[in-house]
Amino acid sequence: MSGDVQKGLEGVVVAESNLSYIDGDEGRLIYRGHDIETLAAEATYEEVLYLLWYGSLPTAEELSSFSDTMAAERDIDDRVRSALADLAAADEAPMAALRTAVSMLSASDPEPDADPVEPASTLRKGRRITAKIPTILATYQRLRDGEEPVGPREDLSHAGNFLYMLTGAEPDDVAEETLDMALILHADHGLNASTFASMVVASTLADTYASVTAGVGALSGSLHGGANQDVMETLIEVDESAKDPIQWVKDAIDDGRKIPGFGHRVYNVKDPRAVILEEKSRQLGGASGERKWYDHANTIEAYLVDDAGFTEKGLAPNVDFYSGTVYYQLGIPVDMFTPIFAMSRVGGWVAHVLEQVEDNRIFRPRAKYTGETEAEWTPIEER
Numbered sequence: 001m002s003g004d005v006q007k008g009l010e011g012v013v014v015a016e017s018n019l020s021y022i023d024g025d026e027g028r029l030i031y032r033g034h035d036i037e038t039l040a041a042e043a044t045y046e047e048v049l050y051l052l053w054y055g056s057l058p059t060a061e062e063l064s065s066f067s068d069t070m071a072a073e074r075d076i077d078d079r080v081r082s083a084l085a086d087l088a089a090a091d092e093a094p095m096a097a098l099r100t101a102v103s104m105l106s107a108s109d110p111e112p113d114a115d116p117v118e119p120a121s122t123l124r125k126g127r128r129i130t131a132k133i134p135t136i137l138a139t140y141q142r143l144r145d146g147e148e149p150v151g152p153r154e155d156l157s158h159a160g161n162f163l164y165m166l167t168g169a170e171p172d173d174v175a176e177e178t179l180d181m182a183l184i185l186h187a188d189h190g191l192n193a194s195t196f197a198s199m200v201v202a203s204t205l206a207d208t209y210a211s212v213t214a215g216v217g218a219l220s221g222s223l224h225g226g227a228n229q230d231v232m233e234t235l236i237e238v239d240e241s242a243k244d245p246i247q248w249v250k251d252a253i254d255d256g257r258k259i260p261g262f263g264h265r266v267y268n269v270k271d272p273r274a275v276i277l278e279e280k281s282r283q284l285g286g287a288s289g290e291r292k293w294y295d296h297a298n299t300i301e302a303y304l305v306d307d308a309g310f311t312e313k314g315l316a317p318n319v320d321f322y323s324g325t326v327y328y329q330l331g332i333p334v335d336m337f338t339p340i341f342a343m344s345r346v347g348g349w350v351a352h353v354l355e356q357v358e359d360n361r362i363f364r365p366r367a368k369y370t371g372e373t374e375a376e377w378t379p380i381e382e383r
Ligand SMILES: CC(=O)SCCNC(=O)CCNC(=O)[C@H](O)C(C)(C)COP(=O)(O)OP(=O)(O)OC[C@H]1O[C@@H](n2cnc3c(N)ncnc32)[C@H](O)[C@@H]1OP(=O)(O)O
Pocket: 008, 192, 222, 223, 224, 225, 227, 257, 258, 259, 260, 261, 262, 263, 264, 265, 266, 313, 315, 318, 319, 320
């Protein structure tokens, strides 16, 4: 066994997977053989969930039955609603409220004694969690705003129903299609930190609620999903600074700041999801006449792609660089951006947990011990 430490597990292969493939040099992402560009243009989020969970694209009948089953599972019970009200009163961050609520959902699961290594029950639990996350998030947002929560509707799509519950009004086609596309783009991405966290928990034979709760926790950090909120806050800071965005970014680099939304462990080139979200951000800005968010982001990107310090390290925009400007233009509050990422990525967490339980072995790496080996015991009164 090599004693070399692979910090951050860089380059370490820990599992086989059929789910998503990333070519970090070419900027290519596929889910089960399908290019992300095709899925973003042609599929719905529900169709992508089916693809990830069942292994192939659904027929129209399969998709309709799958979507109906999930839509019927959207409601959350009073205990969860009341916990969300308490968390809103305490001004809890939405990702922390989501983490708590997902954990609570197990109390009302209709199959509490299901075997956690049985893939079919794992999938049913994963489907219920996925169906309920938009309801948790919209309920939380409305409670924070002092408004009455709006219950889910079964006749709307996953994306459309979320926007309906958030605002109380049916979304227009542009908003619904834009969110649906964003959900597709964020659904899976290999063994990113939150997916790996879910897999580690599943590998102990803990149940799906525990695995997804771990995923939400891991996604919330600013090096991972939390970066989409940081990017938008940065763009707002740029806007309010009254500085030219290029001057702002030069000063930020001089101050040793990291630029959120740049850099990736796997991509050395621009993330293909950022290419799609950039175009969507540009279109939304063009349609509304308020192009400044797209323009600020684009100006910063254009400067940084020519910056030797960035290019030498292979730093390019990741998925979070443009997603925030898209959500912002849909009128979504900035601290709901990462929860929306979770609302999508739960599909990937469940898919990887399924792969894990189908061929399980507990994850148990080792640390290289760097401490003392012959320490002398000193009685407490002599220390
Ligand atoms: C959905 C997602 O999770 S996508 C990623 C979202 N996160 C962000 O956007 C946060 C900003 N980016 C980062 O912090 C990193 O690029 C990560 C976390 C994404 C990847 O981390 P790692 O692969 O461990 O790369 P690491 O942090 O070691 O960076 C390598 C070098 O690039 C620099 N670097 C990395 N990202 C950035 C950045 N955004 N801005 C400035 N410098 C950066 C590091 O300082 C380091 O420089 P050094 O070699 O001179 O010390």
